[in-house]
Structures are given as structure tokens and as C-alpha cells.
Amino acid sequence: MEAFTTHTGRAVPLRRSNVDTDQIIPAHWLKKVTRDGFEDGLFEAWRKDAEFVLNRPEHAGATVLVAGPDFGTGSSREHAVWALQNYGFKAVVSARFADIFRGNSLKNGLLTVVLPQETVERLWTLIEHDPTTEVTVDLLARQVRAGSITADFDLDENARQRLLEGLDDIDLTLRREADIAAYEARRPSFKPATAQV
Amino acid sequence: MGRTLAEKVWDDHVVTRAEGEPDLLYIDLHLLHEVTSPQAFDGLRKSGRKVRRLDLTLATEDHNTPTLDIDKPIADPVSRVQLETLRANCAEFGVRLHPLGDVEQGVVHVVGPQLGLTQPGTTVVCGDSHTSTHGAFGALAFGIGTSQVEHVLATQTLPMAPFKTMAVTVQGELPAGVTAKDLILAVIARIGTGGGQGHVIEYRGPAIEKLSMEARMTVCNMSIEAGARAGMIAPDETTFAYLKDRPHAPRGADWDAAVAYWRTLRTDDDAVFDREVVIDASELSPFVTWGTNPGQGAPLSAAVPDPASYTDPSERQAAERALEYMGLTVGQPLRDIRVDTVFVGSCTNGRIEDLRAAAEVLRGRSVAEGVRMLVVPGSVRVALQAMAEGLDKVFTESGAEWRHAGCSMCLGMNPDQLAPGERSASTSNRNFEGRQGKGGRTHLVSPQVAAATAVLGHLASPADLITDPALAA
Structure with a gap:
């Protein structure tokens, strides 16, 4: 996984709540068997509208998405994270994320930043007023900075360290091989098995 | 503790x-x-x-x-x-x-x-x-x-x-x-x-x-x-x-x-x-969604809500967007909403009891003119059980289509999809924009409501079939 320390870039204000993963990447894109090439599917239906915020020329090349509450609800599709990353987003800010989406993001190095809705509103106003505003998402300091706005955010320390160092979760778990084997040795015999192997 | x-x-x-x-x-x-x-x-x-x-x-x-x-x-x-x-x-x-x-x-x-x-x-x-x-x-x-x-x-x-x-x-x-x-x-x-x-x-x-x-x-x-x-x-x-x-x-x-x-x-x-949340089951009645997220639902007996009634600004805006996408007007009784398609199936309601419930409503009745109804068992085993009970015949005799097992119209990944602007009553789990096909409009319902809706052509419960004078005769 790519490490994330700090990122500065322009932002897109997405004034919508309950942005579900079917909107982020529609199901027909999920037939692909790779992790790349999803950028054109990102918000596919909404992007058909020339006025949709992602289509506005002043937001071209933006790398931080500032969205309404309950971002990433619905399906567990990790393709939603890949689509945001393939398009160029490095971080998403929202007052509330769906759990599975957030987990998927952190596993891929897409930083999801939880800020109060009131701060999100201030960021929206700032970015809409001046689309060239640079937003800094600083994981070292756990802080978002833009114009006169400085907002601290929480992220549990373990997840933060994994992101900062770009650690591979599977490698970390495999260091516990002896513990896993010991657990397996004490599993009851009545536990289900899909087949005799 | x-x-x-x-x-x-x-x-x-x-x-x-x-x-x-x-x-x-x-x-x-x-x-x-x-x-x-x-x-x-x-x-x-x-x-x-x-x-x-x-x-x-x-x-x-x-x-x-x-x-x-x-x-x-x-x-x-x-x-x-x-x-x-x-x-x-x-x-x-x-x-x-x-x-x-x-x-x-x-x-x-x-x-x-x-x-x-x-x-x-x-x-x-x-x-x-x-x-x-x-x-x-x-x-x-x-x-x-x-x-x-x-x-x-x-x-x-x-x-x-x-x-x-x-x-x-x-x-x-x-x-x-x-x-x-x-x-x-x-x-x-x-x-x-x-x-x-x-x-x-x-x-x-x-x-x-x-x-x-x-x-x-x-x-x-x-x-x-x-x-x-x-x-x-x-x-x-x-x-x-x-x-x-x-x-x-x-x-x-x-x-x-x-x-x-x-x-x-x-x-x-x-x-x-x-x-802790406490719900009184005895106060519940058939429930359907009117919007584009599963939380946007109401009793079938209610009307399309007024977005202005929401105090939370993001909920209000979401309701406005949903009504526009769904092509609904404030105050319209939910029972007046006409559908093109009815889907019975999915991991939510594609098991044998769901098919029995839908068949019970359809038995001896016909799917309304101009309505397409798909019945999709959740698995081959469910299909075999339904066929052993003759449910497939009940469905096909009423004018519904009896299909092979799969996710089908729950999501737009296979040939079973809504066309743009088409409206469904669906026993699946998500009414997101475009979930059942680009531009499709989804109302989430129970199998019983799905079947009654198929018969009457508008959102309805089995009780409506009995009170409808044309069918009670």
C-alpha cells in the first residue's frame, strides 16, 4: 500500500448526503477484474450532467473530495475506493462515512477524514468562493488546513501508523502465524467445514 | 458485567x-x-x-x-x-x-x-x-x-x-x-x-x-x-x-x-x-420506500412526504433530490404510484417462504396489463422446492415470468434491468439511483406487497385486492 503522510491539493465540494457506492461506481463497472481503469466510472450517472461539480473546469485536477454526511453507504465494493483513486483523489472529507467504505479506503491509502458537518460547510463555502484554495490534509498532525480554517481530526493510532508507513496488513498478520495455528488447534470439532480437505 | x-x-x-x-x-x-x-x-x-x-x-x-x-x-x-x-x-x-x-x-x-x-x-x-x-x-x-x-x-x-x-x-x-x-x-x-x-x-x-x-x-x-x-x-x-x-x-x-x-x-x-431502540410491532403496517435510500420509506397508507417537513438541511435536500429522481409529487398517496415492473427475489426475499407468500397472493389472479413481473428464486434448491409445490405454475399462469436463480434485478450487473424512467416494486434491498438499471426507479416492498402491486398495477397490499370491488366479485 502507498504510504500517506500529508497531501495538499485543490478540492471539490460535493454538497450531497448519502452518496452510496452505487453512485460512486455503478455496478456494471464491477465486472472488471483489475484494480485500475475505474476513473471514467466514478460518479458516472451524475457526470452526464455538465453542471455536476466534478465537471466544472475550476475543479479540474482537484485531489480532495469534500462530501456530505454518510458517504460510501451501501455495497462493500472496494471498486468505489479504486475509482476515487484512479480519478486522482487522495483524501475524502465527510462528517460520517459508512464503515465498510472507510475500512476499504484505509486499506488502499485513500485517507478518509471525519470532520463535523459545520466544518464541512465552512470548507464548502471557502472552496466555492475560491476554487483555487489549497487544502492540506496532514496525517502527521491529524489536521486539515485551508485558508483560515484549521481543523483537527481523529484517527485511531494503529490505522494512522499503518497509513504513515504504508504497511501491508497481510504481512503483519502472518507474523502471528503461531498464534493462528494455536487458535486453530483449539477450535471445536463441531464447527462447520465446506469440504473435507 | x-x-x-x-x-x-x-x-x-x-x-x-x-x-x-x-x-x-x-x-x-x-x-x-x-x-x-x-x-x-x-x-x-x-x-x-x-x-x-x-x-x-x-x-x-x-x-x-x-x-x-x-x-x-x-x-x-x-x-x-x-x-x-x-x-x-x-x-x-x-x-x-x-x-x-x-x-x-x-x-x-x-x-x-x-x-x-x-x-x-x-x-x-x-x-x-x-x-x-x-x-x-x-x-x-x-x-x-x-x-x-x-x-x-x-x-x-x-x-x-x-x-x-x-x-x-x-x-x-x-x-x-x-x-x-x-x-x-x-x-x-x-x-x-x-x-x-x-x-x-x-x-x-x-x-x-x-x-x-x-x-x-x-x-x-x-x-x-x-x-x-x-x-x-x-x-x-x-x-x-x-x-x-x-x-x-x-x-x-x-x-x-x-x-x-x-x-x-x-x-x-x-x-x-x-x-437501544424499541419498536412496537403492533403499530406497524405494510411499508414501502418512496425515495432513493432505504431510510426514505413510509407506511403504504401514507403520502409522498414534503421535503420541507425535514428539519435537518441535508435530509431535506436529499428528499428534494429523491422526489425529483423518482418523479413523485408531494402529497401523492403512495398507493397511487403505478409501476412497470415487479421483482420478487434477491438475498433479502428470494427464499421459499417469500415465493410462497407471493404465490398465495397471485393464485387465481392475473398480473395487470402492461406490468412485467419477474420471480427469481434465490437458489436452484429454492427453485426446485418451489416447482415441487407447483408455485412456478401459479406464477406463470398469472402472467409472471419464472426465472433461473441469481441476483437478477437486485442490481444492474446482469441482463435483468430497468430501462431509464421505468419504475419497479422490488423485494430487494436498495433503492439507490440507478441500482436496478440506469435511470430506473425502485420502491422497496415485501413479497406480499410486490404480488398485490403486480395485480393492481399500483403500489398495493393484499388487503387492497379484497376491498377492490372489481376483484371481490
């Missing part, structure tokens, strides 16, 4: 626990399908890893599979490649697979329980958010992303952050004609699509205890629609009776040991939930 059901199951699966780290949880059952697994198998290949526990892993094909002409090559080349990729991966790594055409094929969340693989006190994961279905057995079951699918394939474990607990206590008794689907839609409307975020919900109380296993699966299935990590129901005699003699249920001494353990899986009297 006592522990909740969810905490007991969690504690029994902790492989390692250390300060400042997520618990490493052991996974008892890993279900796979074609959509969220290819990149995970690629990851294994790249790092030279194997599947750690083939005996705890099972794959089926469901999302892309057509429900017509299943003996012919799959027309969509991209879908075909995805299914072929799953077949090649399962063959290469040795994973048990039930492909299209196999008697055990079906929607992954229908297949696991019917095989008896989903058992109380187990941890179940799948790269699919509706894995919460399996919580109906008192399993801790949750959807995961593809990175986690790879993690489970390689290690049979997952590092998991702690969760909070929520009790949804359903008092009283569901009135006649009110189903598990109406109940869960009402719960989601009450707590919102983010209301369960970070929580494992335990559904409890007399109305839950009375539900059949299949109805419990419908309830737990939609826990994710309330934003919950998982949904669970404590196992009881209903659970044990359902599991007894299933192909993968324990046998002999193992059965006795299992049941003894399963009986301990109840929330202790002195356990404390982080949050």
Missing part, C-alpha cells in the same frame, strides 16, 4: 489481543462470489500465497449470472470473463465452487444457510455487504472489501476494530399481513441509513422470537441499510430446528456439543447495550 450476544461471539474468535492494536479475529466461514474476488486472487498470486483454509471457503456465482438461457454462453463478454476468472481461480487454488448450472448454485447468502454452513456462534465474511443476512443464526457476519477478502484467503483472520452494540427490541406482535420486510424497512426509516454506523445490532423481543428463520434472515439482511456493521438474532429452538440434518450441520455427538454451546449464545440479563 454481562456480555451481549455479539460480544460473546467476538470474544470466542480473538486470536490475539494487544493494547493499541485491533483484535485479530478468526473467521469460521468465508464465502466468495465472482465480483469481489478476482483482484484478491491476483494478490495471492503476486505474493506467492495460498488459501490457508480451503475447508472453510466456498464460492458461488450469482451477481453476473443470467436468469434466462443459462445453458447458452453468457452474452455479455465482460460478465463472461468475470465468471471464467472465478472458475479459473477456484480451480487453481482448490476452492469449492458452485457454478451456474450446478444444483447448489444461487445467491451466496441463500446458499450458505441452506447448506447448513451458517451456524450460531460462527464468524462469517464475504465480499458483499449483505453478509449481515447470516446474523439471523446468531453468527457474527459482515461484508468486507476485496483487500480483506485477500487477507482472509491468506490468513483466515481479520484485524478488526472494536464495535459498539445496539439493541433493536421489537415488542408486541406483528399484525396479520405485516412481514419481516415491513418491520426492517420501518426500523431503517426510524434510525436512518447511518443510524447503525459502528454498531452491531441485536434484534430481540417477542416479535423477533416469533419470526421464522427465513424472516429473520430478511431482517438481518438489511442491517447494512441502517449502516450497521452487522445484525444478529440469538439462536433458539427455531434456529436449531432449521439447522438439524442440513448437509453441513454437525451430527451425532458434535450436534449435541454444538447445541449446548449455541444455547449459551444469549445476551446476559445484566449486559448493557451502547444504544
Whole structure:
């Protein structure tokens, strides 16, 4: 996984709540068997509208998405994270994320930043007023900075360290091989098995 | 202090626990399908890893599979490649697979329980958010992303952050004609699509205890629609009776040991939930959605709400957007909404009891002129059972289409889709914009409401069929 320390870039204000993963990447894109090439599917239906915020020329090349509450609800599709990353987003800010989406993001190095809705509103106003505003998402300091706005955010320390160092979760778990084997040795015999192997 | 059901199951699966780290949880059952697994198998290949526990892993094909002409090559080349990729991966790594055409094929969340693989006190994961279905057995079951699918394939474990607990206590008794689907839609409307975020919900109380296993699966299935990590129901005699003699249920001494353990899986009297919601079942009635998220629902007897009635600005804006997308007007009675398509099926309502309920309403009646009705069993086994009971004939004689098992019109990944602007009454789980096909409009309903809607051509409950003078005659 790519490490994330700090990122500065322009932002897109997405004034919508309950942005579900079917909107982020529609199901027909999920037939692909790779992790790349999803950028054109990102918000596919909404992007058909020339006025949709992602289509506005002043937001071209933006790398931080500032969205309404309950971002990433619905399906567990990790393709939603890949689509945001393939398009160029490095971080998403929202007052509330769906759990599975957030987990998927952190596993891929897409930083999801939880800020109060009131701060999100201030960021929206700032970015809409001046689309060239640079937003800094600083994981070292756990802080978002833009114009006169400085907002601290929480992220549990373990997840933060994994992101900062770009650690591979599977490698970390495999260091516990002896513990896993010991657990397996004490599993009851009545536990289900899909087949005799 | 006592522990909740969810905490007991969690504690029994902790492989390692250390300060400042997520618990490493052991996974008892890993279900796979074609959509969220290819990149995970690629990851294994790249790092030279194997599947750690083939005996705890099972794959089926469901999302892309057509429900017509299943003996012919799959027309969509991209879908075909995805299914072929799953077949090649399962063959290469040795994973048990039930492909299209196999008697055990079906929607992954229908297949696991019917095989008896989903058992109380187990941890179940799948790269699919509706894995919460399996919580109906008192399993801790949750959807995961593809990175986690790879993690489970390689290690049979997952590092998991702690969760909070929520009790949804359903008092009283569901009135006649009110189903598990109406109940869960009402719960989601009450707590919102983010209301369960970070929580494992335990559904409890007399109305839950009375539900059949299949109805419990419908309830737990939609826990994710309330934003919950998982949904669970404590196992009881209903659970044990359902599991007894299933192909993968324990046998002999193992059965006795299992049941003894399963009986301990109840929330202790002195356990404390982080949050508690109480619902009175006797106040519920058939419930449908009018908007574009599953929390935007109302009793069928209500009217399309006025967005101005929402105090929260983002909810108000969401309601405005939803009404525009859905092509509805404020104050329009929900019963007046006419549909083009009716879909009965999915991991929410594609089991035999759902098909029986829909058939009961349709028996001796006809699908309205201009309405297309698809009935899609959740698995081949469900289809065979329905045919043994003659339900397929009831459906086809009423003018509905009887299809092959799969996810079908629940999501736009296979040929069963709505055309732009088309409106459906659907027993599935999501009414998101474009969920059933680009520009399609979805109203989530129970199987009974779906069938009555098919007959009348507008949103309706079976009670409307009797009060309609034209049909009562």
C-alpha cells in the first residue's frame, strides 16, 4: 500500500448526503477484474450532467473530495475506493462515512477524514468562493488546513501508523502465524467445514 | 458485567489481543462470489500465497449470472470473463465452487444457510455487504472489501476494530399481513441509513422470537441499510430446528456439543447495550420506500412526504433530490404510484417462504396489463422446492415470468434491468439511483406487497385486492 503522510491539493465540494457506492461506481463497472481503469466510472450517472461539480473546469485536477454526511453507504465494493483513486483523489472529507467504505479506503491509502458537518460547510463555502484554495490534509498532525480554517481530526493510532508507513496488513498478520495455528488447534470439532480437505 | 450476544461471539474468535492494536479475529466461514474476488486472487498470486483454509471457503456465482438461457454462453463478454476468472481461480487454488448450472448454485447468502454452513456462534465474511443476512443464526457476519477478502484467503483472520452494540427490541406482535420486510424497512426509516454506523445490532423481543428463520434472515439482511456493521438474532429452538440434518450441520455427538454451546449464545440479563431502540410491532403496517435510500420509506397508507417537513438541511435536500429522481409529487398517496415492473427475489426475499407468500397472493389472479413481473428464486434448491409445490405454475399462469436463480434485478450487473424512467416494486434491498438499471426507479416492498402491486398495477397490499370491488366479485 502507498504510504500517506500529508497531501495538499485543490478540492471539490460535493454538497450531497448519502452518496452510496452505487453512485460512486455503478455496478456494471464491477465486472472488471483489475484494480485500475475505474476513473471514467466514478460518479458516472451524475457526470452526464455538465453542471455536476466534478465537471466544472475550476475543479479540474482537484485531489480532495469534500462530501456530505454518510458517504460510501451501501455495497462493500472496494471498486468505489479504486475509482476515487484512479480519478486522482487522495483524501475524502465527510462528517460520517459508512464503515465498510472507510475500512476499504484505509486499506488502499485513500485517507478518509471525519470532520463535523459545520466544518464541512465552512470548507464548502471557502472552496466555492475560491476554487483555487489549497487544502492540506496532514496525517502527521491529524489536521486539515485551508485558508483560515484549521481543523483537527481523529484517527485511531494503529490505522494512522499503518497509513504513515504504508504497511501491508497481510504481512503483519502472518507474523502471528503461531498464534493462528494455536487458535486453530483449539477450535471445536463441531464447527462447520465446506469440504473435507 | 454481562456480555451481549455479539460480544460473546467476538470474544470466542480473538486470536490475539494487544493494547493499541485491533483484535485479530478468526473467521469460521468465508464465502466468495465472482465480483469481489478476482483482484484478491491476483494478490495471492503476486505474493506467492495460498488459501490457508480451503475447508472453510466456498464460492458461488450469482451477481453476473443470467436468469434466462443459462445453458447458452453468457452474452455479455465482460460478465463472461468475470465468471471464467472465478472458475479459473477456484480451480487453481482448490476452492469449492458452485457454478451456474450446478444444483447448489444461487445467491451466496441463500446458499450458505441452506447448506447448513451458517451456524450460531460462527464468524462469517464475504465480499458483499449483505453478509449481515447470516446474523439471523446468531453468527457474527459482515461484508468486507476485496483487500480483506485477500487477507482472509491468506490468513483466515481479520484485524478488526472494536464495535459498539445496539439493541433493536421489537415488542408486541406483528399484525396479520405485516412481514419481516415491513418491520426492517420501518426500523431503517426510524434510525436512518447511518443510524447503525459502528454498531452491531441485536434484534430481540417477542416479535423477533416469533419470526421464522427465513424472516429473520430478511431482517438481518438489511442491517447494512441502517449502516450497521452487522445484525444478529440469538439462536433458539427455531434456529436449531432449521439447522438439524442440513448437509453441513454437525451430527451425532458434535450436534449435541454444538447445541449446548449455541444455547449459551444469549445476551446476559445484566449486559448493557451502547444504544437501544424499541419498536412496537403492533403499530406497524405494510411499508414501502418512496425515495432513493432505504431510510426514505413510509407506511403504504401514507403520502409522498414534503421535503420541507425535514428539519435537518441535508435530509431535506436529499428528499428534494429523491422526489425529483423518482418523479413523485408531494402529497401523492403512495398507493397511487403505478409501476412497470415487479421483482420478487434477491438475498433479502428470494427464499421459499417469500415465493410462497407471493404465490398465495397471485393464485387465481392475473398480473395487470402492461406490468412485467419477474420471480427469481434465490437458489436452484429454492427453485426446485418451489416447482415441487407447483408455485412456478401459479406464477406463470398469472402472467409472471419464472426465472433461473441469481441476483437478477437486485442490481444492474446482469441482463435483468430497468430501462431509464421505468419504475419497479422490488423485494430487494436498495433503492439507490440507478441500482436496478440506469435511470430506473425502485420502491422497496415485501413479497406480499410486490404480488398485490403486480395485480393492481399500483403500489398495493393484499388487503387492497379484497376491498377492490372489481376483484371481490
